[in-house]
Amino acid sequence: MICLRSACRDYLMGTQTVHALDGVDLDVEAGEYVAITGPSGSGKSTLLHIIGLLDRLSQGSYELDGDDVTHLSDDELALVRCETIGFVFQFFHLVPRLSAAANVELPLILGGIAAGEREERVQAVLQSFGLADRADHRPDQLSGGQRQRVAIARAMVTKPAILLADEPTGNLDRSSGKEVIHILETLNSDGLTLLVVTHDPELSARANRRLHIVDGAITKDERGAG
Amino acid sequence: MRSLDILRYTTSSIVGYRARSLLLLFAMAIGVASVILLTSLGEGARRYVTGEFSALGTHLLIILPGRSETTGGAPPLLGETPRDLNLDDALSLERIRQIRRIAPIAVGSAPVSWQGRERESMVLGTTADFLALRQLRMAQGRFLPAMDPHRSAPICILGSRVRKELFGSQSALGQWLRIGDRRFRVVGTLGSEGRSIGVDLQDVVIVPVASAQALFDTPSLFRILAEARTAADIPTAKAAVARAIRDRHEGEDDVTVITQDAVIATFNRIFRALTLTVAGIAAISLAVAGILIMNVMLVAVSQRTAEIGLLKALGATQHRILLLFLTEAGLLSLAGATIGLGLGSGAAWMVGEFYPALPMTPPSWAVFAALGTALSIGLVFGVLPARRAAALDPVIALAGR
Numbered sequence: 281m282i283c284l285r286s287a288c289r290d291y292l293m294g295t296q297t298v299h300a301l302d303g304v305d306l307d308v309e310a311g312e313y314v315a316i317t318g319p320s321g322s323g324k325s326t327l328l329h330i331i332g333l334l335d336r337l338s339q340g341s342y343e344l345d346g347d348d349v350t351h352l353s354d355d356e357l358a359l360v361r362c363e364t365i366g367f368v369f370q371f372f373h374l375v376p377r378l379s380a381a382a383n384v385e386l387p388l389i390l391g392g393i394a395a396g397e398r399e400e401r402v403q404a405v406l407q408s409f410g411l412a413d414r415a416d417h418r419p420d421q422l423s424g425g426q427r428q429r430v431a432i433a434r435a436m437v438t439k440p441a442i443l444l445a446d447e448p449t450g451n452l453d454r455s456s457g458k459e460v461i462h463i464l465e466t467l468n469s470d471g472l473t474l475l476v477v478t479h480d481p482e483l484s485a486r487a488n489r490r491l492h493i494v495d496g497a498i499t500k501d502e503r504g505a506g
Numbered sequence: 507m508r509s510l511d512i513l514r515y516t517t518s519s520i521v522g523y524r525a526r527s528l529l530l531l532f533a534m535a536i537g538v539a540s541v542i543l544l545t546s547l548g549e550g551a552r553r554y555v556t557g558e559f560s561a562l563g564t565h566l567l568i569i570l571p572g573r574s575e576t577t578g579g580a581p582p583l584l585g586e587t588p589r590d591l592n593l594d595d596a597l598s599l600e601r602i603r604q605i606r607r608i609a610p611i612a613v614g615s616a617p618v619s620w621q622g623r624e625r626e627s628m629v630l631g632t633t634a635d636f637l638a639l640r641q642l643r644m645a646q647g648r649f650l651p652a653m654d655p656h657r658s659a660p661i662c663i664l665g666s667r668v669r670k671e672l673f674g675s676q677s678a679l680g681q682w683l684r685i686g687d688r689r690f691r692v693v694g695t696l697g698s699e700g701r702s703i704g705v706d707l708q709d710v711v712i713v714p715v716a717s718a719q720a721l722f723d724t725p726s727l728f729r730i731l732a733e734a735r736t737a738a739d740i741p742t743a744k745a746a747v748a749r750a751i752r753d754r755h756e757g758e759d760d761v762t763v764i765t766q767d768a769v770i771a772t773f774n775r776i777f778r779a780l781t782l783t784v785a786g787i788a789a790i791s792l793a794v795a796g797i798l799i800m801n802v803m804l805v806a807v808s809q810r811t812a813e814i815g816l817l818k819a820l821g822a823t824q825h826r827i828l829l830l831f832l833t834e835a836g837l838l839s840l841a842g843a844t845i846g847l848g849l850g851s852g853a854a855w856m857v858g859e860f861y862p863a864l865p866m867t868p869p870s871w872a873v874f875a876a877l878g879t880a881l882s883i884g885l886v887f888g889v890l891p892a893r894r895a896a897a898l899d900p901v902i903a904l905a906g907r
């Protein structure tokens with residue numbers, strides 16, 4: 281489903297070129313659970329941004345679901361993002377002035393879904409993440425774990441095929457982190473393709489597949505229980 | 507994204523950033539209010555002045571001694587004094603076909619007294635036709651009778667204020683009073699509506715023209731009023747009047763004939779220009795509001811980079827982000843303009859309450875112009891911040907917490 285070939289992402293820092301991604305070949309099948317690890321600055325986030333179509337390759341090619349997305353326009357990329365990809369971030373990125381329900385509703389609003397259907401889907405997804413009684417709370421009235429659950433709910437409300445999570449537990453205490461991981465794994469067992477960037481070896485051990493990145497290149501690609 | 511949702515979303519950010527939004531609303535409201543108030547004042551002044559001139563009567567020609575220099579001919583020779591207008595000049599105009607009636611006017615100031623009460627008053631000498639020509643209404647009694655204008659008669663008509671000051675609640679009709687060193691009998695009093703530029707008819711005493719000339723010991727007239735039969739007759743009448751006087755003054759063009767329409771048109775032009783000028787000055791404050799909007803929206807964009815990045819990650823196109831920020835700027839300026847419209851109209855209304863003579867309603871063109879300018883300024887100055895927001899790289903926007 282995800283197919284990267286000789287993927288490079290270069291950043292120009294003054295006169296110097298930084299190879300954030302340096303010739304990555306990667307195939308991910310639908311329904312896989314992939315953990316991405318690596319030292320800080322090794323290019324994990326960059327890889328996730330490329331896969332999530334938030335960023336473009338400098339060289340190489342990227343096929344998503346068999347379609348070459350390397351040369352799509354910004355607007356076409358936005359549409360694909362809207363329909364097939366969900367994001368979860370380390371810092372939640374909830375809109376502070378909006379309630380939990382309104383935050384979850386955002387992608388549906390952007391997708392032009394009618395208000396009645398939006399309401400139903402938001403309610404359903406909040407319910408399934410145990411947030412029904414927090415629907416009207418603003419982010420600053422929620423705990424970290426709850427915020428991340430709202431963020432996952434927001435990512436999942438459009439029923440994406442791929443969920444990309446960049447250190448989703450990086451800002452949470454142990455028990456909330458466990459809770460969040462549990463939710464993500466449940467989603468994966470229902471068929472969602474899940475890619476998680478993490479620094480936590482215990483967490484990466486739970487994945488079916490573990491990528492290790494150093495200096496923008498994949499150095500390890502293990503499958504099976506760790 | 508549906509338009510209702512766009513509105514809801516932008517409203518949430520307008521409400522969410524309250525201080526900023528209030529600041530913008532305030533700036534825009536002040537700009538629009540000053541445009542509305544100043545144009546109301548200008549329009550009010552214009553309507554007031556032209557109204558005053560219309561109140562003089564209809565199809566009016568005013569003949570003044572002395573030539574105005576507006577025609578741009580050679581300047582008069584040194585020492586040349588214009589010949590005065592006299593009663594026969596006035597009467598000669600009655601023969602002009604396009605002229606319905608005329609009224610010679612002689613004025614002066616004299617003490618008017620009755621039973622020990624005395625006041626200085628303007629005395630206006632004229633003929634019977636003055637009443638119809640100036641469209642005046644009698645409160646009591648009658649006006650000057652139709653008689654030979656060369657004959658003086660000891661009768662007078664009092665303006666309403668003169669009557670009140672001299673007679674109070676007593677009846678003035680039939681009473682003899684003293685004007686200067688002569689005695690006159692009151693035959694009528696004027697209604698209280700007569701007012702006009704220059705002379706307030708409530709403050710005058712009207713006597714036969716010959717009596718006024720005798721009283722002030724001068725054969726000359728202050729001016730002659732003439733009424734053309736129809737509006738279409740005015741130009742011909744004007745030329746005929748000029749010709750008639752020239753014939754009587756040995757070929758000298760030494761009078762000025764002004765037509766009422768020309769005066770009104772001139773005042774209209776002057777006040778329009780004035781109104782546009784003050785509106786233009788007020789519009790500067792609208793431009794200032796626009797720059798403020800741009801500034802604050804730019805700050806908003808940098809405040810909200812994470813939000814913009816998030817919207818992009820959630821699948822918002824550049825076009826959509828642009829639209830969101832433009833809508834926000836547009837909504838803010840529209841709301842500000844509406845508040846300003848209310849404030850400006852309210853202020854105009856209050857001025858109108860204090861000066862009832864001024865018709866203080868904002869002209870509709872100014873209302874539309876102010877609202878339109880406010881909205882377009884909001885949008886124009888909103889474009890730069892909106893484009894900056896739309897062009898933000900989502901990765902950097904999300905990272906730059």
Ligand SMILES: Nc1ncnc2c1ncn2[C@@H]1O[C@H](COP(=O)(O)OP(=O)(O)OP(=O)(O)O)[C@@H](O)[C@H]1O
Pocket residue numbers: 291292293298299300318319320321322323324325326327902
């Ligand atoms: N916008 C950018 N401009 C320049 N260099 C960048 C930019 N974004 C990332 N980089 C560089 O690319 C490299 C990879 O960055 P990336 O964010 O992918 O690392 P990471 O593995 O996610 O690190 P961390 O674990 O700290 O999040 C780093 O060297 C970084 O400095």
Ligand SMILES: [Mg+2]
Pocket residue numbers: 324325326446
């Ligand atoms: Mg990272």
